[in-house]
Amino acid sequence: MRYYYAEHQAAYQRLVHEGLTQWSDLFGETDEYDVFPNRPFLEHALTRLKLPAEPDVLEYGCGTGPAACFLAARGFRVDAIDLIPHAIAMARRFARERGVDVNFRVQDVCVMGAGGKQYDVVLDSYCLQSIVMDADRANLLAAVRDRLKSSGYYVLSTAMYDPDRVYDNEFRYDATSGICYQAAGPAEDAIQLDGTWYLPHRRHLQPAALRAELETAGLCVISQDGGDVICVRSHGA
Known part of the structure; x- marks a missing residue:
């Protein structure tokens, strides 16, 4: 079992047992499903992105899906993945309750690999800090870049x-x-x-180290405020 699996499996089992709605509830950071930690940054970021009328979005590490549902309610076509089946089951229920359409599925982000559908936005809502080892992070960021359209954006929130x-x-x-x-x-x-x-x-990286890691992965940082980052694909990378 990989290092990132057991903690997350136990956390989502606890959410089910305690009747909570999202990861941050476990730490007293939130108490409402639609109020998720990176919502203020995401709302601000969306005002800056040049997107088509119905953007295609991939959120990896989506947890119980609050950000995915937020985007779907605003006309985005959303694919959302998470490692833990309990999280995806909860996300599907919350989406049904809100009447939004999100394509949720179980997927390990560290082994996404290359190829497949490309997106206008790839979103990370506090997943990357739990992907620790160099090889796993390199695999993930390579997959992110590969899934971005030439005009697409990587919108990242990570703990620093x-x-x-x-x-x-x-x-x-x-x-x-x-x-x-x-x-x-x-x-x-x-x-x-x-x-x-x-x-x-x-x-837990410092801002300059995170920026360097993203640039090494072929991503160009166009905005950074600590761990809240917007990237595009680097030309020629």
Whole structure:
């Protein structure tokens, strides 16, 4: 089981059990489905994008689908994917309740690969920080670029390095890579640090490092405010 699966599976099982609606509810950040963490940035970003009348959108790591439903209600044609079946089941229910049409499906974003449909917008609503390892992030960003139309936009919200964030004794932060590791037993993707097993947990980069990573992946950053970023495809990349 890959490092990013167990935590997310457990979280969405807890959402079902506790009658909550989205990931951020677990941390007291939200309490209404239609009020999702990156909604203010997304609303602002949409005023800046030059889009056709009925844009095609792919949201990866969609969770229970609040951003996907938000876009579908505004005339976007939305495909939305997530790793966890519980999340997709909830997303489909919430879409039905709102009378919006979203093509939800279960898909691991780290193995999307090249090819397939291209989109006017590819959206990340706080998924990328949970994709930790270099190879996984490179695969994901390559797939993002491959799925953008020549005039398309990558709209990204991701958690960033915060000097005030406290990593307790269960976690270990590597400032060089931006990787936060969590103590765990031996497992796929686990590494030993000073005799203790750790799993990759989050990638908290500083803005310049995130920008450099995106540019290396063939994406041109046209707007960045911390972890809220708008990119287009780099010409000739």
